[in-house]
Amino acid sequence: MNFHLYQILIIIISAYIIFQGVKNYVSGKSGQTIYKLVIRLIVWGGMAFVAIFPNAISLLAKTLGIIDNMNAVILTGFLLIFLMIFKLLSAIERLEQDISALTRKDSLKEIQKK
């Protein structure tokens, strides 16, 4: 089975993100639920599956009429954009939570002094 570079990249990225999700869930990291893990497995597992077995979606590709090398370009492009958005939203979410925590800490200062 010959793998193209984009397939290897997708498999590595998916494996890393799934590994992080499982690690967070197993270590009981706050906010990590079984639902999050399952969704992560479906989304990233699905991507890895498609990367390993690209023929599995040949029917879809045929239907869309993009069954040539452009496939790989479009898929990689989408994957990169998806990754960037995912990381950006994660960062924003983390910052939002940090701001709330700081705001809360500040407002509770007087009570904590007592």
Added chain:
Amino acid sequence: MNSTKIFIVIPAYNEETVIQDVIGEVQKEGYENIIVVDDGSKDQTFQKVKEIKGITALKHKINRGKGAATKTGIEASKLLGADVIVTMDGDGQHDPKDIKNLIHPIINKDFDVVLGTRLKNPEGMPFYKRAHNWIANIITWYFFGLWVTDSQSGFRAYSRKAAKLINTKADRYDYDSEVIREIYLYKLKFEEIAIKVRYTEYSKSKLEKQNLANGFKTLYKMVWKLIH
């Protein structure tokens, strides 16, 4: 159990015209431990609260949302040794007479959480609000696994145990649904109690701000938290 320390938490954002009346009504019902969290209001809400003696007035320097303000109030209650914590809105739509019904199952029947529900007695509730609530209930059930009749109600009571266990991250209106998830996760014993909601012109004008766009925003936040 007369020694039970009951704390009432009221998150407030731009409520200068009604906040003193809301606090006054709660005090009239005999509750002394009241915590008002001003969530970065642009008006005189905080000053109005400070004018009332015996109130714990907290202030978020910037607006962080109803969920964040409620959580701050709950944290403060825990620090002050609360046994039972009641959360209610600051716009006057909740009737403080219902507080005794909300805390009763916690004090006398060992429940962990009591959810006030508007949909058991939806008299006077605008149709769009009822529809909005049903959709929110279905989404909450689908994502968080627990069916409740009013997943968006802010009128709730928590035991100390529940307040310690529940750990929410949501800052905005998705907070109410996240509490439902926590109840499910920690298998907390909960009950739903019918509450009366007073839809005044003022509270209606506030509700209008929770428009469709905000509904989608809440949905997006819920989905995001699942995949993130």
